[in-house]
Amino acid sequence: MATDSPSVIATHVIFDLDGLLLETESIYTQVTQSIINRFDKIYTWEVKSKVIGKPPLEATRTLLHELEISSEQLTPEQFLSECEEGFNKLFPTCVLMPGAELLIRHFHKLGIPLALATSSGKRHLDVKISRHQEIFSLFKVLVHGEDPEIKLGKPAPDIFQIAARRFPIPPKSPSDVIVFEDSFSGILAAKAANMNAVWIPDSNNKPTHEQIAIAHQVATQLDKVDLSMFSLPNCS
């Protein structure tokens, strides 16, 4: 029988980190551009949209391939090591994305348990959240990209499945989980985990119609997501 009421009743939430909760993507862009300048390359959003969300080595391989920089010119490992100086200087300064704090506190008040699932390595994760300890203390689970249980990074589902398993009381089904992501790799990973995929792409990232159709919902900002489709009250 047809019904207007939503069929999903979400009980658990998993958030991505970079570009979703924290404004770190401009830092990645700035540091990357400073390194590829010597090859006369530009880090466009067309390239960046294929890179974001993947674990560091995989992301760097994609980057160098897309920019046609050969491993004779620069290896992925050399690139990552050159990034460290800029990352160490800039990550501690990163700020929360608009709506992030409001939505996190909204779920917390509703008693919905929260997990963080980031492709970022452990040390970078710690530096990024160092200025935001209070808000990240509301998360029950933190999974970073170097977790030994992760066999494959996003767009594979591993990181979201691991995060779901680690909740003190895990969800009864993956379809009870909402995943919030800013990258298309992350949306594919959430879908592969059979979870609800909510996409908040960067305003510079122009998703195709085919990509939009894959997400359960696409919104411009975290506090503008319509939670009624998951049987939850919206942020006021």
Ligand SMILES: O=c1[nH]cc([C@@H]2O[C@H](COP(=O)(O)O)[C@@H](O)[C@H]2O)c(=O)[nH]1
């Ligand atoms: O311009 C970039 N943005 C993002 C990444 C990669 O994307 C990850 C962000 O993952 P997430 O959004 O899943 O936290 C970073 O750790 C990094 O591996 C990158 O390499 N370059």
Ligand SMILES: [Mg+2]
């Ligand atoms: Mg992200």
